[in-house]
Amino acid sequence: MIRSLRKAQQSTTYSLQPKKLMARYTPKIPEWPEDDRPRERLIKFGADKLSDAEILAILLRVGNQETTAIDLARHLIKEFGGFRGMDGKSVSELCEVNGIGMAKAAQIKAAMELGKRLFLEEAGSKVRVECSEDVYRIVNPYLRDLSREVFKIILLTSRNRLIHEKTIFEGSLTESIVSPREIVKEAINHSAASVVFVHNHPSGNPEPSEEDKRVTRQLKSACQVVGVSVLDHVIIGDDGFFSFADAGLL
Numbered sequence: 001m002i003r004s005l006r007k008a009q010q011s012t013t014y015s016l017q018p019k020k021l022m023a024r025y026t027p028k029i030p031e032w033p034e035d036d037r038p039r040e041r042l043i044k045f046g047a048d049k050l051s052d053a054e055i056l057a058i059l060l061r062v063g064n065q066e067t068t069a070i071d072l073a074r075h076l077i078k079e080f081g082g083f084r085g086m087d088g089k090s091v092s093e094l095c096e097v098n099g100i101g102m103a104k105a106a107q108i109k110a111a112m113e114l115g116k117r118l119f120l121e122e123a124g125s126k127v128r129v130e131c132s133e134d135v136y137r138i139v140n141p142y143l144r145d146l147s148r149e150v151f152k153i154i155l156l157t158s159r160n161r162l163i164h165e166k167t168i169f170e171g172s173l174t175e176s177i178v179s180p181r182e183i184v185k186e187a188i189n190h191s192a193a194s195v196v197f198v199h200n201h202p203s204g205n206p207e208p209s210e211e212d213k214r215v216t217r218q219l220k221s222a223c224q225v226v227g228v229s230v231l232d233h234v235i236i237g238d239d240g241f242f243s244f245a246d247a248g249l250l
C-alpha cells in the first residue's frame with residue numbers, strides 16, 4: 001500500500017514538470033537605475049561620456065523580446081567590428097541581424113551619413129584642399145569600405161576651398177563610362193577654378209591601372225580646354241591612397 005502510494009506521488013510529481021522554454025529575467029532599460037540608462041546619462045553627463053554601445057542604443061531605442069537595446073548595440077558592434085564595419089553594410093545586410101528591422105537599419109545608416117556630412121561641412125568651410133592628404137581625409141569616410149567602385153569629383157575655388165563634391169558614376173572605371181562632358185559641365189556650373197578626381201579600388205590596392213591612367217589623361221585634356229585645372233587624381237584603397245600628383249603622373 002505504502003509502496004503504491006509512493007509510486008502515485010512520484011507519478012504526480014513528474015506530471016507537474018512543464019515542458020516549455022523558461023522566461024528570461026532580463027530587466028528592460030526603463031527599469032534600470034536612472035544613472036545607468038544611456039539617454040539619461042547623455043543628458044546628465046554629455047554624449048562624449050557614453051560608450052559606443054550606449055550611443056548606438058539611443059539610436060535603436062528598443063531591443064526585442066529577448067534582449068535590451070544596449071545588448072543589441074553591443075552585438076552589432078561585435079558582429080561588424082565597430083561603426084566602420086556597420087557603415088560599409090547595406091540596409092538589407094544590417095537587417096540580417098536578429099532584432100534589426102528596416103526602421104532600425106535606416107536609423108543606423110542615417111546616423112552614419114550625418115557624421116560624414118558634418119565632417120564634410122567642417123572641411124569645406126575651414127580647410128583648404130592643398131595636398132593629397134587633404135583629399136584623402138575628405139573622401140575616405142565615403143569610399144574606404146565600399147564593395148563597388150565609385151568615381152567622385154571635388155570642385156575647388158581659386159584658393160583651393162571646397163565648393164562641392166559629387167559622385168559622377170558607380171561602376172568600373174573606363175573611358176566609355178566617365179564622361180568628360182559631365183565633368184566639364186559640373187566645373188562650369190559651380191564656377192570651379194580647379195578639380196580633383198577621386199575613386200576607390202574595392203580590391204584594397206590603390207595602385208593605378210593602365211585604364212586609370214588613360215581616363216585621367218582624357219579628363220585632364222577636356223578640363224584644360226575650358227580653363228579648369230586638374231590638381232590630382234586620388235585612388236582610395238584599404239587604409240591608404242595613391243596620388244597621381246605625388247607620383248608625378250599629371
